[in-house]
Amino acid sequence: MENLSPQFKARSAAAAADRALQAKLSASKALFVEGRKRAVAEIDFEATREAGKTIRGGCAADLDLWLERFEDEATRRGGRVLWARDGAEICRLVAGIARRHGVGKAIKSKSMLSEEAGLNAALAAAGVQPVETDLGEYILQINGDERPSHIIAPAIHKTKEEVAELFARRHGRPRKTEIGEMTREAREVLRGHFLTADMGISGGNFLVAETGSVALVTNEGNGRMVTTLPRVHVVITGIEKVIPTLEDLATLMRLLPRSATGQSISNYFSLLTGTRRPDDGDGPQHLYFILVDNGRAGVLGGDFEDMLRCIRCGACMNHCPVYQTVGGHAFGWVYPGPMGSVLTPLLLGLEQAPDLPHACTQCGQCAAVCPVKIPLPGLLRQLREEQTARGLRPRQERAALGLWAWLALRPRLYGLAAAIAARVLGRLGGGEGRIHRLAFAAAWTGGRDLPAPPGRTFRERYRAGRRER
């Protein structure tokens, strides 16, 4: 997928002015946030979070061992494990598998890695028709390969009415407005694809090393069709998704649906192990796992390794005031919200996402809800520090911070400068106490007023208060 993260400022400014988008986001926020609150109250969430953090942290620390074990077990059960360095290699491997098995149509269940690689375009170029089967992804695909805007609810930026229009136009059927009727229509259209596809492509929520299995969490049931009906199944997932045991999976499954959709358990949970055996009613004859690095190995063992614990639940974005204002498209690549603001610079390079580490108010809500305790605000601060140290921030910003640091080390001078600034800005605020336009803070005053300081600094007021007392 093309990276539009460098345009974050322009895209977020446009999104912030889109009232309709914010109405859609706030409706879904209520659903996710309230649902999560109820679901986490059912268990000892803090203890389970701690256990989840330990499991995922241990996986990252011994990733090579667990990946080897997974490869052995999956191979023993008829699967084939392939390794991809980057998106181009994913596309080349999947196209090669399609060619080998004479595939004309591939049905897909959600895989973030296929988004990272831009797999649909590569499949089409290889003569394979890709069909998205997650309802949200399907909606975006028939709307001209639109980008997802949320990791678990990709079409969250669309209203029911917009989808009704789209279905009527693309399905050539009378317009329906009742959600049950619309989903039935999508199911009828997709059913034909399920029954005629040669290959199924899915992601994986977790890979279980001790059994060589892939665990899939879905709410629509399409994941089961994708993974069991076609004769070839390809799982594409990041190397960090491996966990040691089924017991670990049970712990993480207490966290994932609760954090993602506020469900105690998802509608469907599949644990897929090996190819079809002679007495199986269904299942693929050929099973491939494509395990992808695409920048992850570079994160291992470094300051940002905590990020590899992520289980892609989306809770951080559901609670993020920035995401809730600008939506997912503004972030410009596969992963939006707080986790995307950390992950995109790590996977693509800080130069490729210069403003994402700053798309954060440091309110800390994301870290408070993250089911595996990833310190997202701290990681964002570290990325900012790295940017400054590598000279990647604008010259004026670095000069201003340099001046501030110089002053901060000289308390008397700092006090004097603050007193002058407070008086000048206080005067600019006039009787209203608000500054409408300020040249060196145009990015702020272009969209809203700046509250003017009251004319005296805190220290001056504090000293005056003590004298009065």
Ligand code: SF4
């Ligand atoms: S960073 Fe935490 S809250 Fe955000 S998607 Fe990952 S696991 Fe979920």
